[in-house]
Amino acid sequence: MATEVTCATSFETMLEQRGVTRRDFMKLCAGVAATLGLSQAMVPQIAYAIEDSVIGKETGKLTPVIWLELASCTGCTESFAQANNPDAATVVLELISLNYSETLSAGAGHSLELAKEQTIEAGGYLLLVEGALMEGWDGNALRIGWDGTPETFEQAKGTKIVEHAASNAAAIVCTGSCASDGGWQAAHPNPGGAIGVQAYLEKAKANGEFDFDIPPIINIPCCPSNPEHVVAVLVDVLLLDTVPELNEVNAPKFMFSQLIHDNCPRRGHFENGEFVYKFGSEEEKKGYCLYAVGCKGPQTKSDCPKVRWNRGLNWCVEAGAPCIGCATINPMKSDYNWVELNAPFLSRFKTLNINGLHVDPTHVAFGVGGLAVAALVAHGFGMKLTGRTKGGAPFETERKWDTKHPEKALCTADAAKTCATAQHLEQAAEKDAKSSAKSSKKSSAKGGDK
Ligand code: SF4
Numbered sequence: 099m100a101t102e103v104t105c106a107t108s109f110e111t112m113l114e115q116r117g118v119t120r121r122d123f124m125k126l127c128a129g130v131a132a133t134l135g136l137s138q139a140m141v142p143q144i145a146y147a148i149e150d151s152v153i154g155k156e157t158g159k160l161t162p163v164i165w166l167e168l169a170s171c172t173g174c175t176e177s178f179a180q181a182n183n184p185d186a187a188t189v190v191l192e193l194i195s196l197n198y199s200e201t202l203s204a205g206a207g208h209s210l211e212l213a214k215e216q217t218i219e220a221g222g223y224l225l226l227v228e229g230a231l232m233e234g235w236d237g238n239a240l241r242i243g244w245d246g247t248p249e250t251f252e253q254a255k256g257t258k259i260v261e262h263a264a265s266n267a268a269a270i271v272c273t274g275s276c277a278s279d280g281g282w283q284a285a286h287p288n289p290g291g292a293i294g295v296q297a298y299l300e301k302a303k304a305n306g307e308f309d310f311d312i313p314p315i316i317n318i319p320c321c322p323s324n325p326e327h328v329v330a331v332l333v334d335v336l337l338l339d340t341v342p343e344l345n346e347v348n349a350p351k352f353m354f355s356q357l358i359h360d361n362c363p364r365r366g367h368f369e370n371g372e373f374v375y376k377f378g379s380e381e382e383k384k385g386y387c388l389y390a391v392g393c394k395g396p397q398t399k400s401d402c403p404k405v406r407w408n409r410g411l412n413w414c415v416e417a418g419a420p421c422i423g424c425a426t427i428n429p430m431k432s433d434y435n436w437v438e439l440n441a442p443f444l445s446r447f448k449t450l451n452i453n454g455l456h457v458d459p460t461h462v463a464f465g466v467g468g469l470a471v472a473a474l475v476a477h478g479f480g481m482k483l484t485g486r487t488k489g490g491a492p493f494e495t496e497r498k499w500d501t502k503h504p505e506k507a508l509c510t511a512d513a514a515k516t517c518a519t520a521q522h523l524e525q526a527a528e529k530d531a532k533s534s535a536k537s538s539k540k541s542s543a544k545g546g547d548k
Protein backbone atom coordinates (compact mmCIF):
# COMPACT_ATOMS: atom_id res chain seq x y z
CA MET A 99 0.00 0.00 0.00
CA ALA A 100 2.79 2.32 1.01
CA THR A 101 4.47 1.64 -2.37
CA GLU A 102 1.29 2.53 -4.25
CA VAL A 103 1.12 5.90 -2.50
CA THR A 104 4.78 6.56 -3.37
CA CYS A 105 4.21 5.51 -6.97
CA ALA A 106 1.11 7.60 -7.42
CA THR A 107 2.87 10.52 -5.84
CA SER A 108 5.92 10.19 -8.06
CA PHE A 109 3.73 9.96 -11.15
CA GLU A 110 1.63 12.94 -10.10
CA THR A 111 4.83 14.82 -9.33
CA MET A 112 6.24 13.97 -12.73
CA LEU A 113 3.09 15.32 -14.39
CA GLU A 114 3.08 18.37 -12.20
CA GLN A 115 6.74 19.13 -12.89
CA ARG A 116 5.92 19.20 -16.58
CA GLY A 117 2.83 21.31 -16.13
CA VAL A 118 0.58 18.44 -17.25
CA THR A 119 -2.71 18.24 -15.37
CA ARG A 120 -4.39 14.92 -14.67
CA ARG A 121 -7.09 15.99 -17.11
CA ASP A 122 -4.47 16.60 -19.85
CA PHE A 123 -3.02 13.21 -19.13
CA MET A 124 -6.38 11.46 -19.46
CA LYS A 125 -6.95 13.39 -22.70
CA LEU A 126 -3.62 12.08 -23.96
CA CYS A 127 -4.68 8.50 -23.13
CA ALA A 128 -8.02 9.01 -24.88
CA GLY A 129 -6.17 10.41 -27.91
CA VAL A 130 -3.86 7.41 -28.02
CA ALA A 131 -6.84 5.05 -27.90
CA ALA A 132 -8.59 6.96 -30.69
CA THR A 133 -5.47 7.06 -32.90
CA LEU A 134 -4.94 3.35 -32.46
CA GLY A 135 -8.58 2.62 -33.17
CA LEU A 136 -9.09 1.17 -29.72
CA SER A 137 -12.32 1.46 -27.80
CA GLN A 138 -12.51 4.25 -25.24
CA ALA A 139 -12.94 1.46 -22.69
CA MET A 140 -9.20 0.93 -23.15
CA VAL A 141 -8.38 4.42 -21.82
CA PRO A 142 -7.90 3.34 -18.16
CA GLN A 143 -5.67 0.48 -19.32
CA ILE A 144 -3.53 2.89 -21.34
CA ALA A 145 -3.37 5.27 -18.39
CA TYR A 146 -2.35 2.41 -16.12
CA ALA A 147 0.31 1.20 -18.58
CA ILE A 148 1.79 4.69 -18.83
CA GLU A 149 1.76 5.23 -15.06
CA ASP A 150 3.23 1.81 -14.44
CA SER A 151 6.00 2.45 -16.94
CA VAL A 152 6.86 5.86 -15.54
CA ILE A 153 6.93 4.47 -12.04
CA GLY A 154 9.15 1.75 -13.42
CA LYS A 155 11.73 4.42 -14.06
CA GLU A 156 12.64 4.06 -10.43
CA THR A 157 12.92 0.28 -10.63
CA GLY A 158 14.63 0.01 -14.01
CA LYS A 159 11.62 -1.29 -15.95
CA LEU A 160 11.81 1.16 -18.83
CA THR A 161 12.13 -0.13 -22.37
CA PRO A 162 15.42 0.86 -23.97
CA VAL A 163 15.15 2.80 -27.22
CA ILE A 164 17.80 3.65 -29.78
CA TRP A 165 16.77 6.60 -31.96
CA LEU A 166 18.96 6.83 -35.05
CA GLU A 167 19.15 10.05 -37.02
CA LEU A 168 20.05 9.32 -40.65
CA ALA A 169 19.68 11.56 -43.73
CA SER A 170 16.92 13.89 -42.66
CA CYS A 171 16.04 17.46 -41.73
CA THR A 172 15.37 16.34 -38.11
CA GLY A 173 11.78 17.41 -38.67
CA CYS A 174 10.35 14.24 -37.13
CA THR A 175 12.30 14.78 -33.90
CA GLU A 176 11.24 18.42 -33.91
CA SER A 177 7.66 17.45 -34.53
CA PHE A 178 7.77 14.88 -31.73
CA ALA A 179 9.80 16.61 -29.10
CA GLN A 180 9.20 20.28 -29.50
CA ALA A 181 7.18 21.21 -26.48
CA ASN A 182 6.29 24.83 -26.10
CA ASN A 183 3.44 23.44 -24.04
CA PRO A 184 3.50 20.29 -21.98
CA ASP A 185 2.40 17.65 -24.43
CA ALA A 186 2.24 14.02 -25.28
CA ALA A 187 5.89 13.76 -26.19
CA THR A 188 6.98 15.13 -22.84
CA VAL A 189 5.06 12.40 -21.11
CA VAL A 190 6.04 9.66 -23.50
CA LEU A 191 9.74 10.46 -23.32
CA GLU A 192 9.36 9.45 -19.67
CA LEU A 193 8.11 6.03 -20.73
CA ILE A 194 11.26 4.95 -22.40
CA SER A 195 14.89 4.77 -21.62
CA LEU A 196 16.22 6.78 -24.54
CA ASN A 197 19.70 5.31 -24.51
CA TYR A 198 20.84 6.89 -27.76
CA SER A 199 19.66 9.82 -29.81
CA GLU A 200 22.03 12.12 -31.68
CA THR A 201 19.47 14.90 -31.35
CA LEU A 202 17.84 14.43 -27.96
CA SER A 203 20.47 12.83 -25.77
CA ALA A 204 22.36 15.14 -23.45
CA GLY A 205 25.53 13.04 -23.86
CA ALA A 206 27.65 12.95 -27.01
CA GLY A 207 30.75 11.34 -28.46
CA HIS A 208 32.33 8.15 -27.13
CA SER A 209 30.11 7.83 -24.03
CA LEU A 210 26.97 7.98 -26.17
CA GLU A 211 28.36 5.49 -28.70
CA LEU A 212 29.23 3.20 -25.80
CA ALA A 213 25.67 3.44 -24.45
CA LYS A 214 24.42 2.40 -27.89
CA GLU A 215 26.79 -0.56 -28.09
CA GLN A 216 25.75 -1.77 -24.63
CA THR A 217 22.07 -1.46 -25.52
CA ILE A 218 22.57 -3.47 -28.73
CA GLU A 219 24.46 -6.14 -26.86
CA ALA A 220 21.73 -6.46 -24.23
CA GLY A 221 19.01 -6.73 -26.94
CA GLY A 222 15.24 -6.34 -26.59
CA TYR A 223 15.26 -2.63 -27.42
CA LEU A 224 13.14 -0.68 -29.83
CA LEU A 225 14.98 0.80 -32.79
CA LEU A 226 13.49 4.06 -33.92
CA VAL A 227 14.84 5.32 -37.23
CA GLU A 228 14.46 8.82 -38.59
CA GLY A 229 15.80 9.74 -42.03
CA ALA A 230 16.87 7.82 -45.10
CA LEU A 231 19.75 5.42 -45.56
CA MET A 232 22.30 6.45 -48.19
CA GLU A 233 23.81 3.76 -50.38
CA GLY A 234 25.65 6.18 -52.67
CA TRP A 235 29.44 6.18 -53.02
CA ASP A 236 29.63 2.71 -51.56
CA GLY A 237 27.64 3.79 -48.51
CA ASN A 238 29.93 6.74 -47.80
CA ALA A 239 27.25 9.31 -48.63
CA LEU A 240 26.24 9.07 -44.96
CA ARG A 241 28.80 8.46 -42.23
CA ILE A 242 28.20 8.91 -38.53
CA GLY A 243 30.58 8.95 -35.56
CA TRP A 244 33.76 7.82 -37.30
CA ASP A 245 36.69 8.07 -34.91
CA GLY A 246 39.19 8.50 -37.73
CA THR A 247 40.77 5.04 -37.50
CA PRO A 248 40.79 2.59 -40.43
CA GLU A 249 39.28 -0.11 -38.17
CA THR A 250 36.04 1.80 -37.73
CA PHE A 251 35.82 3.19 -41.27
CA GLU A 252 33.36 0.56 -42.49
CA GLN A 253 31.13 0.48 -39.44
CA ALA A 254 30.65 4.29 -39.50
CA LYS A 255 28.62 4.02 -42.72
CA GLY A 256 24.94 4.76 -42.11
CA THR A 257 23.98 1.50 -43.81
CA LYS A 258 26.19 -0.55 -41.48
CA ILE A 259 25.00 1.39 -38.42
CA VAL A 260 21.41 0.44 -39.22
CA GLU A 261 22.30 -3.19 -39.93
CA HIS A 262 24.14 -3.42 -36.63
CA ALA A 263 21.41 -1.67 -34.65
CA ALA A 264 18.72 -3.86 -36.26
CA SER A 265 20.57 -7.06 -35.41
CA ASN A 266 19.26 -7.38 -31.86
CA ALA A 267 16.21 -5.10 -31.88
CA ALA A 268 12.76 -6.27 -30.79
CA ALA A 269 11.12 -4.08 -33.45
CA ILE A 270 11.97 -1.24 -35.80
CA VAL A 271 9.82 1.88 -36.03
CA CYS A 272 10.55 4.04 -39.07
CA THR A 273 9.36 7.50 -38.20
CA GLY A 274 8.48 9.71 -41.18
CA SER A 275 8.66 9.36 -44.93
CA CYS A 276 12.46 9.37 -45.23
CA ALA A 277 12.99 6.31 -43.04
CA SER A 278 9.94 4.64 -44.59
CA ASP A 279 10.91 5.02 -48.24
CA GLY A 280 13.73 7.50 -48.70
CA GLY A 281 11.50 10.60 -48.73
CA TRP A 282 12.87 13.81 -50.19
CA GLN A 283 16.40 12.45 -50.28
CA ALA A 284 15.31 9.74 -52.71
CA ALA A 285 13.82 12.19 -55.20
CA HIS A 286 15.44 12.07 -58.64
CA PRO A 287 18.28 12.18 -59.49
CA ASN A 288 19.16 10.81 -56.03
CA PRO A 289 22.97 10.83 -56.38
CA GLY A 290 23.39 9.81 -52.73
CA GLY A 291 21.36 6.64 -53.27
CA ALA A 292 18.77 7.36 -50.57
CA ILE A 293 16.61 4.37 -49.68
CA GLY A 294 14.13 3.45 -46.94
CA VAL A 295 15.03 1.12 -44.08
CA GLN A 296 12.76 -1.77 -45.08
CA ALA A 297 13.98 -1.85 -48.69
CA TYR A 298 17.60 -1.61 -47.62
CA LEU A 299 17.44 -4.35 -44.99
CA GLU A 300 15.53 -6.74 -47.24
CA LYS A 301 17.98 -6.17 -50.08
CA ALA A 302 21.06 -6.52 -47.84
CA LYS A 303 19.66 -9.72 -46.34
CA ALA A 304 18.96 -11.14 -49.82
CA ASN A 305 22.55 -10.25 -50.79
CA GLY A 306 23.83 -12.22 -47.81
CA GLU A 307 25.24 -9.18 -46.00
CA PHE A 308 23.82 -10.44 -42.69
CA ASP A 309 21.96 -13.49 -41.51
CA PHE A 310 19.82 -12.35 -38.57
CA ASP A 311 16.04 -12.22 -38.95
CA ILE A 312 14.83 -8.72 -39.73
CA PRO A 313 12.71 -7.57 -36.76
CA PRO A 314 9.11 -6.46 -37.38
CA ILE A 315 9.10 -3.08 -39.15
CA ILE A 316 6.42 -0.47 -38.54
CA ASN A 317 6.45 2.45 -41.00
CA ILE A 318 4.91 5.72 -39.84
CA PRO A 319 4.50 7.87 -42.97
CA CYS A 320 4.10 11.67 -43.25
CA CYS A 321 6.64 14.43 -43.57
CA PRO A 322 7.24 14.93 -40.72
CA SER A 323 5.61 12.08 -38.85
CA ASN A 324 2.69 13.20 -36.72
CA PRO A 325 3.65 13.04 -33.02
CA GLU A 326 0.19 11.65 -32.23
CA HIS A 327 0.95 8.69 -34.49
CA VAL A 328 4.40 8.13 -32.99
CA VAL A 329 3.10 8.35 -29.43
CA ALA A 330 0.26 5.95 -30.18
CA VAL A 331 2.62 3.41 -31.78
CA LEU A 332 5.11 3.69 -28.90
CA VAL A 333 2.39 3.16 -26.33
CA ASP A 334 1.04 0.22 -28.30
CA VAL A 335 4.38 -1.50 -28.86
CA LEU A 336 6.13 -0.66 -25.61
CA LEU A 337 3.39 -0.61 -23.06
CA LEU A 338 0.53 -2.69 -24.34
CA ASP A 339 3.01 -5.15 -25.86
CA THR A 340 1.22 -5.39 -29.19
CA VAL A 341 1.95 -4.27 -32.73
CA PRO A 342 -0.81 -2.29 -34.44
CA GLU A 343 -2.42 -4.03 -37.39
CA LEU A 344 -0.38 -3.06 -40.44
CA ASN A 345 -1.41 -2.47 -44.04
CA GLU A 346 0.40 -3.61 -47.21
CA VAL A 347 3.14 -0.98 -46.72
CA ASN A 348 3.68 -1.87 -43.06
CA ALA A 349 1.95 1.31 -41.85
CA PRO A 350 -0.61 1.12 -39.01
CA LYS A 351 -3.84 0.24 -40.75
CA PHE A 352 -6.11 2.24 -38.53
CA MET A 353 -4.23 5.49 -39.15
CA PHE A 354 -3.59 5.04 -42.87
CA SER A 355 -6.59 3.26 -44.33
CA GLN A 356 -9.07 6.03 -45.09
CA LEU A 357 -8.81 8.61 -47.84
CA ILE A 358 -8.27 12.16 -46.60
CA HIS A 359 -10.90 13.19 -49.13
CA ASP A 360 -13.52 11.09 -47.35
CA ASN A 361 -13.16 13.01 -44.09
CA CYS A 362 -12.39 16.45 -45.48
CA PRO A 363 -14.51 19.38 -44.28
CA ARG A 364 -14.28 20.87 -47.80
CA ARG A 365 -15.84 17.78 -49.31
CA GLY A 366 -19.25 19.45 -49.66
CA HIS A 367 -17.69 21.98 -52.01
CA PHE A 368 -16.13 19.18 -54.02
CA GLU A 369 -19.55 17.59 -54.38
CA ASN A 370 -21.01 20.91 -55.50
CA GLY A 371 -18.26 21.46 -58.03
CA GLU A 372 -16.97 24.50 -56.12
CA PHE A 373 -13.21 24.71 -56.57
CA VAL A 374 -10.34 27.08 -55.89
CA TYR A 375 -8.52 27.62 -59.20
CA LYS A 376 -6.25 30.38 -58.02
CA PHE A 377 -4.78 31.32 -54.66
CA GLY A 378 -5.91 34.74 -53.53
CA SER A 379 -9.23 34.33 -55.35
CA GLU A 380 -12.77 34.77 -54.06
CA GLU A 381 -13.17 30.99 -54.23
CA GLU A 382 -10.25 30.57 -51.86
CA LYS A 383 -11.77 33.06 -49.43
CA LYS A 384 -14.95 31.05 -49.50
CA GLY A 385 -13.05 27.91 -48.47
CA TYR A 386 -13.85 25.95 -51.63
CA CYS A 387 -12.31 22.58 -52.47
CA LEU A 388 -8.58 22.63 -53.29
CA TYR A 389 -8.58 19.78 -55.81
CA ALA A 390 -7.99 22.02 -58.81
CA VAL A 391 -4.90 23.56 -57.17
CA GLY A 392 -3.35 20.17 -56.63
CA CYS A 393 -4.93 18.67 -53.52
CA LYS A 394 -3.92 15.01 -53.27
CA GLY A 395 -6.60 14.23 -50.67
CA PRO A 396 -8.46 11.97 -53.12
CA GLN A 397 -5.40 9.70 -53.50
CA THR A 398 -3.93 9.87 -50.00
CA LYS A 399 -4.81 7.62 -47.12
CA SER A 400 -4.35 9.11 -43.68
CA ASP A 401 -6.38 10.20 -40.67
CA CYS A 402 -5.01 13.79 -40.85
CA PRO A 403 -8.51 15.37 -40.85
CA LYS A 404 -9.34 13.52 -37.63
CA VAL A 405 -6.05 13.49 -35.71
CA ARG A 406 -4.93 16.88 -37.11
CA TRP A 407 -1.63 18.58 -36.24
CA ASN A 408 -0.13 20.84 -33.60
CA ARG A 409 -2.05 19.34 -30.72
CA GLY A 410 -5.18 19.07 -32.80
CA LEU A 411 -5.15 22.78 -33.66
CA ASN A 412 -5.41 22.46 -37.42
CA TRP A 413 -4.25 20.50 -40.45
CA CYS A 414 -3.11 21.27 -43.99
CA VAL A 415 -6.37 21.51 -45.92
CA GLU A 416 -8.23 23.32 -43.18
CA ALA A 417 -5.35 25.79 -43.00
CA GLY A 418 -5.82 26.47 -46.73
CA ALA A 419 -2.99 24.37 -48.20
CA PRO A 420 -3.75 21.52 -50.59
CA CYS A 421 -2.76 18.12 -49.22
CA ILE A 422 0.53 17.21 -50.91
CA GLY A 423 0.09 13.54 -50.13
CA CYS A 424 3.01 13.11 -47.75
CA ALA A 425 1.28 10.12 -46.10
CA THR A 426 1.78 8.03 -49.23
CA ILE A 427 4.72 5.65 -48.94
CA ASN A 428 6.25 3.09 -51.22
CA PRO A 429 8.78 1.32 -48.96
CA MET A 430 10.08 -1.16 -51.52
CA LYS A 431 10.45 1.42 -54.27
CA SER A 432 12.29 4.38 -52.86
CA ASP A 433 12.80 5.77 -56.37
CA TYR A 434 9.09 6.17 -56.73
CA ASN A 435 7.89 7.55 -53.44
CA TRP A 436 5.44 10.31 -52.58
CA VAL A 437 7.74 13.12 -53.73
CA GLU A 438 8.13 11.59 -57.20
CA LEU A 439 4.48 10.70 -57.39
CA ASN A 440 3.00 13.99 -56.18
CA ALA A 441 5.36 16.75 -57.32
CA PRO A 442 4.80 19.40 -58.58
CA PHE A 443 2.53 19.75 -55.61
CA LEU A 444 0.21 22.40 -56.98
CA SER A 445 -0.65 20.37 -60.08
CA ARG A 446 -3.64 18.17 -59.79
CA PHE A 447 -3.78 14.51 -60.68
CA LYS A 448 -5.67 13.80 -63.82
CA THR A 449 -7.55 11.00 -62.16
CA LEU A 450 -9.66 10.91 -59.07
CA ASN A 451 -9.58 7.95 -56.76
CA ILE A 452 -13.19 7.38 -55.88
CA ASN A 453 -13.61 4.37 -53.62
CA GLY A 454 -10.62 2.69 -55.23
CA LEU A 455 -11.86 3.44 -58.73
CA HIS A 456 -9.56 5.74 -60.68
CA VAL A 457 -11.67 8.10 -62.69
CA ASP A 458 -10.41 10.61 -65.20
CA PRO A 459 -12.75 13.61 -65.30
CA THR A 460 -11.65 14.29 -68.87
CA HIS A 461 -13.14 10.95 -69.87
CA VAL A 462 -16.62 12.10 -69.04
CA ALA A 463 -16.46 14.41 -71.97
CA PHE A 464 -15.45 11.49 -74.16
CA GLY A 465 -18.46 9.60 -72.93
CA VAL A 466 -16.98 6.72 -70.95
CA GLY A 467 -19.95 4.68 -69.89
CA GLY A 468 -21.20 2.68 -66.93
CA LEU A 469 -19.46 2.70 -63.63
CA ALA A 470 -17.15 5.66 -64.20
CA VAL A 471 -19.97 7.95 -65.17
CA ALA A 472 -22.09 6.69 -62.27
CA ALA A 473 -19.24 7.53 -59.91
CA LEU A 474 -18.80 10.96 -61.39
CA VAL A 475 -22.48 11.74 -61.34
CA ALA A 476 -22.35 11.03 -57.63
CA HIS A 477 -19.35 13.31 -57.32
CA GLY A 478 -20.17 16.64 -58.71
CA PHE A 479 -18.14 16.45 -61.88
CA GLY A 480 -21.14 14.84 -63.44
CA MET A 481 -23.48 17.46 -62.07
CA LYS A 482 -23.20 19.73 -65.03
CA LEU A 483 -23.87 16.83 -67.34
CA THR A 484 -26.99 15.90 -65.45
CA GLY A 485 -28.12 19.50 -65.22
CA ARG A 486 -28.43 19.26 -61.45
CA THR A 487 -26.45 22.43 -60.78
CA LYS A 488 -26.49 25.76 -62.43
CA GLY A 489 -23.23 25.88 -64.31
CA GLY A 490 -21.97 22.81 -62.43
CA ALA A 491 -18.33 21.97 -62.06
CA PRO A 492 -16.37 24.28 -64.31
CA PHE A 493 -14.11 21.45 -65.27
CA GLU A 494 -14.19 21.97 -68.97
CA THR A 495 -11.75 24.89 -68.66
CA GLU A 496 -9.40 22.74 -66.63
CA ARG A 497 -9.75 19.84 -69.03
CA LYS A 498 -8.92 22.02 -72.02
CA TRP A 499 -5.96 23.46 -70.17
CA ASP A 500 -4.73 19.94 -69.32
CA THR A 501 -5.03 18.89 -72.94
CA LYS A 502 -2.97 21.85 -74.06
CA HIS A 503 -0.33 21.42 -71.35
CA PRO A 504 0.19 17.68 -70.90
CA GLU A 505 3.61 18.30 -69.36
CA LYS A 506 1.99 20.16 -66.46
CA ALA A 507 -0.29 17.35 -65.40
CA LEU A 508 0.96 14.67 -63.04
CA CYS A 509 1.62 11.04 -63.84
CA THR A 510 2.60 11.50 -67.44
CA ALA A 511 4.67 9.03 -69.46
CA ASP A 512 7.78 8.81 -67.21
CA ALA A 513 5.88 8.14 -64.06
CA ALA A 514 3.70 5.62 -65.83
CA LYS A 515 6.52 3.10 -65.91
CA THR A 516 6.43 2.53 -62.19
CA CYS A 517 3.18 3.57 -60.62
CA ALA A 518 -0.12 1.75 -60.68
CA THR A 519 -2.07 4.99 -60.79
CA ALA A 520 0.21 6.23 -63.53
CA GLN A 521 -0.09 3.01 -65.47
CA HIS A 522 -3.78 3.57 -65.43
CA LEU A 523 -3.15 7.08 -66.70
CA GLU A 524 -0.90 5.85 -69.46
CA GLN A 525 -3.60 3.47 -70.60
CA ALA A 526 -6.08 6.31 -70.39
CA ALA A 527 -3.77 8.54 -72.42
CA GLU A 528 -3.38 5.83 -75.06
CA LYS A 529 -7.15 5.51 -75.19
CA ASP A 530 -7.49 9.26 -75.53
CA ALA A 531 -4.89 9.37 -78.28
CA LYS A 532 -6.65 6.59 -80.16
CA SER A 533 -10.02 8.25 -79.81
CA SER A 534 -8.66 11.66 -80.94
CA ALA A 535 -6.89 9.96 -83.86
CA LYS A 536 -10.19 8.32 -84.76
CA SER A 537 -12.11 11.58 -84.58
CA SER A 538 -9.47 13.51 -86.57
CA LYS A 539 -9.54 10.72 -89.17
CA LYS A 540 -13.32 11.03 -89.31
CA SER A 541 -13.20 14.81 -89.61
CA SER A 542 -10.54 14.73 -92.32
CA ALA A 543 -12.60 12.11 -94.12
CA LYS A 544 -15.58 14.45 -93.82
CA GLY A 545 -13.39 17.36 -94.99
CA GLY A 546 -12.34 15.22 -97.94
CA ASP A 547 -15.99 14.48 -98.75
CA LYS A 548 -16.61 18.19 -98.95
S1 SF4 B 1 -9.90 17.41 -53.01
FE1 SF4 B 1 -8.80 18.01 -51.12
S2 SF4 B 1 -9.80 19.90 -50.42
FE2 SF4 B 1 -11.16 18.93 -51.90
S3 SF4 B 1 -12.54 17.68 -50.66
FE3 SF4 B 1 -10.87 16.34 -51.31
S4 SF4 B 1 -9.38 16.44 -49.67
FE4 SF4 B 1 -10.75 18.18 -49.35
Ligand code: SF4
Binds near residue numbers: 414423424
Ligand atom coordinates in the same frame (compact mmCIF):
# COMPACT_ATOMS: atom_id res chain seq x y z
S1 SF4 C 1 -3.00 16.45 -45.08
FE1 SF4 C 1 -1.72 15.57 -46.70
S2 SF4 C 1 0.12 16.86 -46.80
FE2 SF4 C 1 -0.92 17.29 -44.84
S3 SF4 C 1 0.08 15.89 -43.39
FE3 SF4 C 1 -1.73 14.84 -44.14
S4 SF4 C 1 -0.99 13.61 -45.88
FE4 SF4 C 1 0.58 15.14 -45.43
